[in-house]
Amino acid sequence: MADKEYVPKMIPWLYDLILWIMSVLVDLFFREVHPRGSWRIPKRGPVLFVAAPHANQFVDPLILMRILRIEAGRRVSNVIAAKSMGRRFVGTVSGWFGSIPVGRALDLAKPGKGTIYLPRPSENPCLIKGVGTDFEKQAQKAGILVLPTVNGNTGQAEIAEVISSDEIRLKKEFKGDDAIKQLTGLNEILDPANLKTIDGYEGTKYKTAPKVDQSKAFEAVFASLKADGCICIFPEGGSHDRTELLPLKPGVAIMALGSLAENPDSGLKIIPCGMNYFHAHKFRSRAVVEFGTPIDVPKELVDLYRNGEKREATRQLLERIYQGLLAVTVTSPDYDTLMVIQAVRRLYKPKGKKLPLPMIIELNRRLAQGYQHYKDEPRVVKLKKDVSDYNKQLWLLGIRDHQVEYAKLSVPVVLFTLVYRLVKLALLAIGTLPGLVLFAPVFITSKIISIKKSREALAASTVKLQGRDVVATWKLLVSMGLAPILYNFYSISLAWWTYRNRVQGYMPEWVPLWVIMLSGYIIFPMITFAALRIGETGMDILKSLRPLVLSLNPTSSNTLVKLRKKREYLTHEVTELINTLGPEMFPDFKHARLIADPFKQGVLSGPETHSPDNSTFPQDQPGTTFGNQLSGAIDQDSQTVMEGNEPSAAHDPLPRNESFHDISNIGIFASRPSSRSQSRNGARGGSIGFPKGLTMTTKANLDEVSKRIRGAMQERGKERARSRSEGSWDFAGSETRTPGSDEGKKDI
Secondary structure (H helix, E strand, C coil), X not given: CCCCCCCCCCCHHHHHHHHHHHHHHHHHHEEEEEEECHHHCCCCCCEEEEEECCCCCXXXXXXXXXXXXXXXXXXXXXXXXXXXXXXXXXXXXXXXXXXXXXXXHHHHCEECCXXXXXXXXXXXXXXXXXXXXXXXXXXXXXXXXXXXXXXXXXXXXXXXXXXXXXXXXXXXXXCCHHHHHHHHCCCCCCCCCCCCCCCCCCCECCEEECCCCCHHHHHXXXXXXXXXXXXXXXXXXXXXXXXXXXXXXXXXXXXXHHHHHHCCCCCCEEEEEEEEEECCCCECEEEEEXXXXXXXXXXXXXXXXXXXXXXXXXXHHHHHHHHHHHCCCCCCCCHHHHHHHXXXXXXXXXXXXXXXXXXXXXXXXXXXXXXXXXXXXXXHHHHXXXXXXXXXXXXXXXXXXXXXXXXXXXXXXXXXXXXXXXXXXXXXXXXXXXXXXXXXXXXXXXXXXXXXXXXXXXHHCCCCCCCHHHHHHHHHHHXXXXXXXXXXXXXXXHHHHHHHHCCCXXXXXXCCHHHHHHHHHHHHHHHHHHHHHHHHHHHHXXXXXXXXXXXXXXXXXXXXXXXXXXXXXXXXXXXXXXXXXXXXXXXXXXXXCCCCCCCCCCCCCCCEEECCCCCEEECCCCCCCHHXXXXXXXXXXXXXXXXXXXXXXXXXXXXXXXXXXCCXXXXXXXXXXXXXXXXXHHHCCCCCCCCCCCCCCXXXXXXXXXXXXXXXXXXXXXXXXXXXXXXXXXXXXXXXXXXXXXXXXXXX
16 A cells, blocks of 8 residues: 555535535436435444446436435545546546546457457357457456447456467356357357357457556545545446446445455444436436445454455455345336336325325335246236236327326316316416527537437447436536526626617616626526426426327227226236235235225225315225325324324325425335434424324314314425426426326336
8 A cells, every 4th residue: 555545635615615506406407306214324434335326427426415415414525437537527526526536447448459259168168269369469467358239238257367369268257148149159049058159250349458456546445434534436337227236346345345454443334325216317307315224344254355355255245235235226127127117106006195206216116026026927927018018008199197097087177177278388388488598508408418428428338228327417517517608698698788778778877787797697597497497387287288188089088998997907906916925025014015905995995085186085094194194105004103084185285296305204215213302303394283192082182183284284385385396308297287196207
């Protein structure tokens, strides 16, 4: 180790200032970012945050930094690719944040001369033969051999020995059928145990990457952790847009073990962080950042690492970290399966019930786990096919799941709703137009550049599928750079117009030019922000018009009726299957289930109340939990927190873009553990404030509790309605509430 340790040069006041500026952009781009489990973050001591999946290139670290600063008051140094650190703007800002650059071998990969193949794939799968190659000059021991990307998969293997100019021995053989086909020329692998390269096959193109010296990066990490600092790393090695976690790089385990080997009593904690996005590349999308249970590195692994068994210690710790990440992320084998899981969650959720984002994530996770466990079960296979067909029909009609409920509306109601929304859309368009025109250069430029950068990233990457992980980053970067230039231009133009002819005589002579300039810097951003807020609502309404038009068409309306019946059938099948298989996988399924059985007596069979938008909401029976009253998400058999009747549906619901932030009593999505202090709970904003000694043993007391709950929910709804985030770009927002709508467009 070097005599002088490198410590990230983080400037606290500059860190906070830049983070605040960036946070404004995050608030504009994302409709909502909800932290879950943030109480697990240690307030002091060294912490290694391990985040995945890395779905947004530069946005992921920004969101994490903001949450850690707000929730735990901690600043964090990010481990960033040296290639990104070399970019002009990104590198400068990352340096202010105290980021640690780390070299990646794949960033240095270069096309190799000639072609390569496996001469004896079954007998010696680690021996690589070259045709027209010069391995002695182009390859090196501990370097990487990289194959072309096929079907989204890129084969790569570490070089153990360079035998000659046309022979290389690998440390481990290439994995995956695509890599084997490339190296053998086979079109199909029938018998993996008896592989044979096609006669005359000259091989495939390849790239070689050198071994990268990471010692300086590890020294910087060790020094920061030694000073009780926080380090954040994305162990997948780069951003991607896949639906599953990529294999973790060993660097994260080496950082933890190396730090503890130097300072065994430092108390280092590893915190898994799940980055769960809803349409991460789209404007006004949502995100849930979940912090898992802190991982303590066993002393046995540290001793193993210190005694020279570094590979085994690293492997064991890496497996612990991987399991920790699986507990806070939603993974599926492919995109189609993920879409089926999303649809099953919507079908399983009772109609008219809006679930908070953290609960949606938890449901998706459990459904994904269930699918992985029972994917070969005949009933699961059949249900997957039926749900996929249902999704396809929705796509062909151009509607969303919650809009299927339009099929039960009468023609007069549909016609009235359509006319009403058209009028409302016209009024909103008038309010959006000024900001849309003024900010159009930013919209157009950011869209063009983000698409271009996405294609470049896709061409250079070995793991990306569509390159969507860089879209949000470049939209933010372009907006951040172009918006100030645009506002300067508009303000100067307004001042020049005033100087020229006092804005055609409308501007009084006594108004100085400096006031005009200052007003421009205030007015133009306000116009843009107003357009974003108004435009988002307008886009939601626009997306809701198509199913209304289809309902008026006799041919299409019949299709909607059939689709609605199919949805009811699928809802029943999904619920029955979950109720059958759920207890087998989760022993406490009945008492810890997230969603009440929609076909249980008193849930769907009870009396219904009608909301102002004509959607029907099942009326819970006495004995439901307070959590059920807020979200309809906790089973009636679960342990109650507070009993009472459900508030009337006639009251205004909480805004659809909120996540019920004040529901920490429900552990499944709490961002804080429940407090033992009644006075502390009572001091919180939005507290219902029950008198001491008030019990719910009589009907009068029960009515009083229900009254206070309704009042608190109304006040909370009014407060949050004032701060609703609105916008207009490439929208991922939820639609206007429709009959039976759930959470609108909220798919990951």
